Amino acid sequence: MTEQAIETKKVKLSQDDCQIDAYLATPTAPGNYPGIVVLQEIFGVNVHIRDVTERIAKLGYVAIAPALFQRQAPGFETGYTAEDIEIGRKYAWSQTTASQLLSDIQAAINYLKTLPEVKKDGFGCIGFCFGGHVAYLAATLSDIKATASFYGAGITTRTPGGGNPTITRSREISGTIYAFFGVDDASIPQEQVDEIAGELKKYNISHRLFRYDGSDHGFFCDRRASYNPKAAADAWEQVQQLFSQLL
DSSP states (O other): OOOOOEEEEEEEEEOSSOEEEEEEEEESSOOOEEEEEEEOBTTBSOHHHHHHHHHHHHTTOEEEEEOTTTTTSTTOBOOSSHHHHHHHHIIIIISOOHHHHHHHHHHHHHHHHTSTTEEEEEEEEEEETHHHHHHHHHTTSTTEEEEEEESOTTTTTOOTTSSSOGGGGGGGOOSEEEEEEETTOTTSOHHHHHHHHHHHHHTTOEEEEEEETTOOTTTTOTTSTTOOHHHHHHHHHHHHHHHGGGO
16 A cells, blocks of 8 residues: 655644643545544643654544643653653553543543544544553444544553543443454463453354464554564554554
8 A cells, every 4th residue: 555645733632621732634635534632642732642653643533642641741742761661550540541541532532523534533643652552442432433542441440530440441442443462461461361251142242352472562652672573563563454444
């Protein structure tokens, strides 16, 4: 597939309590493109998330990455040190809520709907790490028809802000979800992956689960020590196949 030329810019998403920053990537050629919401890791809308957003746009989608920590830390963007991980986890799990995150994702979708070049009849989302968990939540939104969830930790044990674990909402997923896990990821034991698979099957959710041998948490991110080029390449092919149903 020939990559499309794109343009990028920062935009604002209107919410009742604040304006949410977001990074938007759009093909420059005239057309009618599906919209994809990109959901960050705990490290903010950093260079990796912007890169993913741009890669998706080059495939022929309009992609947007909302800043999920806007209320706690406007402009937050960091690297991958132990200190970065600690502060990112604090923002993610103790200072966000599932309802707020879903509202912000819906705001991103609503923004995309205002763009004349975006199709209005079905959106996708993709998320990594914390964003992989949030993508599982986002799959419950009626506008979301295709979800790619990468190594979303805690899906079976908790939800942002507290309450019943996110897995208990599996029955609400109406589209297709692909979930990607590293077999060597200590933060997501294979028993938890089995539980996710069981719930998706139980409720007849259209899904595929991918488990990559020799891969750890963060295997898709080429800026992390855990990057696995082979697994990342295969997962990217699967994402393209998933999102092609929106074209």
